[in-house]
Amino acid sequence: MTAADGAPSAGLRELLPLLRPHRRPLLGAAGLSLVAAAGALAQPALVARAIEAVGEGQLLLPAVVALVVVVVAASAVSAFQQYLLQRTAEGVVLSTRRTVADRLLRLPIAEYDRRRTGDLMSRVGADTTLLRATVTSGVVDIVGSVVVGVGALVAMALVDAWLLLVTVVAVAIGVAVVASVSRGVRRLSRQAQEEVGAMSAAVERALSAVRTIRASGATAREVDVVGASAGRAYAAGVRVARLEALVSPAGSIAVQGAFLAVLGLGGYRVAAGTISVADLVAFILYLFLLVMPLGQAIGAWTQLQTGLGALARIQEVLGLAPEEDARPERGSAAVAVPPAPPSREVPLLELDDVSFAYPDGTEVLRGVSLAVPAGSRVALVGPSGAGKSTVLALVEGFYPLTGGAIRWAGTDVRDLPRAGLRARLGYVEQEAPVLAGSVRDNLLLAAPDATDPQLWAVLADVGLTEVVQRSPRGLDVPVGDEGVLLSGGERQRLAIARSLLSRPALLLLDEPTASLDARNEQLLRQTLAAAAEDRALLVVAHRLSTVLDSDQIVVLDGGRVVARGTHAELVESSPLYRELAAAQLLV
Template sequence: MLSLVSAAAALAQPLLVSRVVDAVGSGGALLPGVATLVVVLVAAAVLGAGQQYLLQRTAEGVVLTTRRTLADRLLRLPVAEYDRRRTGDLMSRVGSDTTLLRATVTSGVVEVGGSLVLGIGALIAMALVDGWLLLVTLASVSIGVATAIAAARRVRVLSRQAQEQVGAMSASVERALSAVRTIRASGATAREVDTVGGSAEKAFRAGVAVARLQALVAPASGIAIQGAFLAVLGVGGYRVASGAIGISDLIAFILYLFLLIQPLGQVIRAYTELQTGLGALARVQEVLALTPEDDDRPARPGTTTAPRLPASGDPVPLLELRGVDFDYPDGTRVLHDVSFSVPAGTRTALVGPSGAGKSTLLALVEGFYPLSGGSIRWAGTDVLDLPRSLLRARMGYVEQEAPVLAGTIRENLLLAAPETPEPALWQVLEDVGLTPVVARSDLGLDVLVGDDGVLLSGGERQRLAIARSLLARPALLLLDEPTASLDARNETLLRQTLATAAQDRALLVVAHRLSTVRDSDQIVVLEGGRVVAVGTHDELVETDPLYRELATAQLLV
């Protein structure tokens, strides 16, 4: 609305100037015309300032909304999407790509609307003043405008290519920074600098290609504008001399020409910005088009109420896998007809050589990937008939790498159970042997852990991740190599903690150290993605050659 009112005020100015010139020539009263002109000028300036503020405020709001939407979608994508994409490229879509939308989606579009009104109004006024001068103007302007638009169309393609190169560069930087210690220790710093520099060079070249094309737009429109101005001066001067129009008409026409030139330049610039932003918008929409995980509703119609959790000794197991198959995206089968159950209140261990599919099984139980065949049942109900949010609220999961979020120990502990009182935090830290770590600092639970928990040792990160899961009091605790980074003393302490935890919950543990799981209620032996044996430690030592080989290698036989 402000844009339209501003356009109307601008269109009134040449007419007012023409009347003031006529008043000077005829000796009439000047004050009313001058006062009106001053009021219109001031009003146009105030309206323009308000319009620009609202435009910029709206632009920031659009960027904010887009970033929130993107962040929400990125954090809810299926895990398989993270496997296929580079983190740095996804981050660049939230940062640099959304920034390009600021001028494109808001200022550019709105300015085009106001500019079109102003331009159309100027053309109508110019036609009323003198039709021949209007024809001269259109002939001069059309050539330059057509050239500028043709160049701007190509900007869209080049802009998307440039943004993709920026995303690749961000991914290279993220890759290097996430492994900076390994890179330094390997003496590969110079090579990684060259790699990142190469990505930056490609982004530079793509950006220069966009700039080169955009540079053609301004001269083309400038030549058209200057040509139109000179043509109007020449032809208009001749028509004034011949008496076809008056000097006041020529002045008004030239002022309207200026009003036409301004929106014309804005339209060409906005069109170019629009093409630039559409390249970034395509990358944003590519992510928004991905289907997120549905945490709140089941994947297919079925029971949405939580099934009753079985107690220890119930015939219905807490977790049951029936003929589970899983394939990689390329069709390679990883798991073949895997079947076993985890009764409530028991400890089940998954053991076997590396690559047997143990960690993959835990990921399937968590619902990170769809099954290729078979089914997983929770308390007797197929997990496909239950909301993911309900299932994950009943499970705790500690990954093999035991990720720790940047922040404090308190923030990490409260991740899954934000309402936990402080005494319970101290108790779980004592259970996993982390109390001395907290006691090292006067900050207590608010001591920082660093990015990715870099200020903690590998074993401390693992114990913190286990403590975080225990606080949520899950019915089933999934542990992937929980003692991989622990020394003998802390391994013993953790085994005691897990034994206590297993009294009121089931445990499903992946382990290479058989000493950690030898006292489990059952041990499932995997090889080549298949279950080859199930039993206790003593039974498997007697009956299964693979397990006996593993136990012998670890001096447990």
């Protein structure tokens, strides 16, 4: 569905799939609601019977006992129904959060480039929370309210048709006003949730760079940015509140008008002897029974509109296609990932005339071809913006190729299951991200079955043993949010250790020594040399000293391969490489 302003919209059709797994408890709650409604509808008749018993000189006790039993039983049923409804609503929120989180974590990488993290987070948190009220005060309450309302109308018609006519006219006017007012609640509610998402994104942006903000003296400005975003969220929330506030007075006026009209006309008809006092009392009680569910239905409808506004944002995420495992247009099922070739004669990885451009048309790679033989070490060098990191991202399958092909052991990677291919790859990003938790948590991310001796061995390989042993907690020492308790070099070495632990056939390293001092760089070079004995390495490097002993160095410039060879060959043949090497005192 699409709203009039072009934004995606959601209705009951989109809500039902979320409720379907919980249909049994919801049907149970609806059944209990009907029982409670029947108990409520019986009470005015029992009150009228008690009044008639007094007037006729009969025993009052049986009517009073019956009334008390019905009131207590209806209250107990209603209480259990509310508990069941609340529990089911929490279940709906839980299952929706899991579904949304699952989809968020499986989106193509390009989606994360286009969207703000804080806004995506609000879909899991704030938006799903609004579904709770949609279930508890929405669907089931509307059903129960309709049953009680219809039952009250039938009973009122049996008591006196004229009083019913007056009631229906007054209530209909109020309902019409409420319906016209609440029409815009869903649209305004969605806008409010959009502003909450923007505010969450602003907070996430500020917190993720809080040290830079403090060091730049920009704290006050960032506070103003977040405050302005919060102000827009407040204004949007006030617009929703203003519209919702009109609903209550409209309903109150209708109710009070109906009550006064029934009281006046009913008093006249009692005086005229048309109806009895007991009938008038019963009618007024039925009027209250009509008014209460009517108010509940109006509130439930408003809550439903608010929830549907949030559901539209949830559906927007669920409507995004997850990352495809294999290229569907090739018309064949994904094949098993072939093992690494036993000889260097056959490339483990091959890029054949690969081109890539972002959706806005910005070209990054133009006809790049290179091969990484099994067990070899290939380096990508060149000036910033040459496309080196993009090559690694394409090998990982983070983005679709614009042209050309990437082959693994001779098979197009678009025909291979991504999970299987990535299990053969180790990838260390330039920023070397470290997850909040412990050293153990980070190491087990790619190798969950690794033993403690294996963890200590890989830490020794990257020179982190002493760092971890500084704490009595050992492998369980916390690293802080985004690894803030580690130095930049320690974070990078931990990320490399994490990749080595999974024993990949091909290790992709993006600036592995960017944050290392000379001593640790030498240690890491030794580690990579040892790693290259039984696996291939594709290394992106600005610091050429890291890759001097590579089997092949590929020079990129402007998204194209401009030279390739060993260090000695490139110093002689490539002016660009010679310039880069001279700047680092390597020639």
